[in-house]
Amino acid sequence: MKNQDTSKPGLTYFELQAYIGTTKHMGGLETTQELIELCHIVQDTYVLDVGCGAGATASILAGTVGCRVVGVDLREEMVALSAERARRQGVACLVAFRVADAQELPFDDATFDAVLCESVATFIEDKQRVVDELARVVKPGGYVGLNEEIWLKEPTPEVVEHVKGMWSVKSSVPTAEGWGAILKSAGLRDVIVKTYKVDARREATQVKRYTSGDMFKMFWRTLVLYAKSAEFRAYMRKQRLPKGVFEYLGYAVLAGRK
């Protein structure tokens, strides 16, 4: 398992998330609950969570709704974290995880009743290809739901460069209208696009997705890394957000029906 228990993880956004053991999306638990409603997820819905990260959404779905969930992520460490979380939360019988690329999902057409993708497609250059894949594997009449970053207004070059550096990605961030057009081009109908500014109260619900043990591990590992690694301290200094960034960077909750 790469970087899982070493004292020196690689210094990219996803390597660090895998190391501290938690991932996030804008809006925390509240946006997941919105997607559950918009995608009509109930106990007999068979769900795919693409880019499942540390597996919080899959375990929440299995634990609270009682549905079956498959989670996929490009990173092996995330798949391991997700499976371990499901075991700890007593929902392993309802969930399964595997390594897969969102751009080439290893499932037949029309396999799932609902497909979720929370803060994943933003990081991938070919967003249309991702959403086409999400739409391909959902059944006719099923729902695709995303929660992705957007530009609320034309960003300054400084903000664009900072955001790309922070996430260690080259990909560009669409507007809410841009995401809506991508869903429609993928053949989805009745597309709903809800636009949000970053709100501290909603962000605080990130912690509710995790146990106190997860939070302790996250703070402890970050603290130890900060104390030990000059490279990490330099990395963290670069992560300081430019003033007013959230005037530009927001997120959208999107859903469409096949």
Ligand SMILES: C[S@@+](CC[C@H](N)C(=O)[O-])C[C@H]1O[C@@H](n2cnc3c(N)ncnc32)[C@H](O)[C@@H]1O
């Ligand atoms: C910001 S995290 C969000 C994780 C999770 N959805 C959540 O809400 O906590 C993005 C996740 O997408 C995964 N990812 C990035 N590119 C991917 C790809 N091409 N296919 C599948 N997963 C990918 C990363 O490994 C990471 O776990």
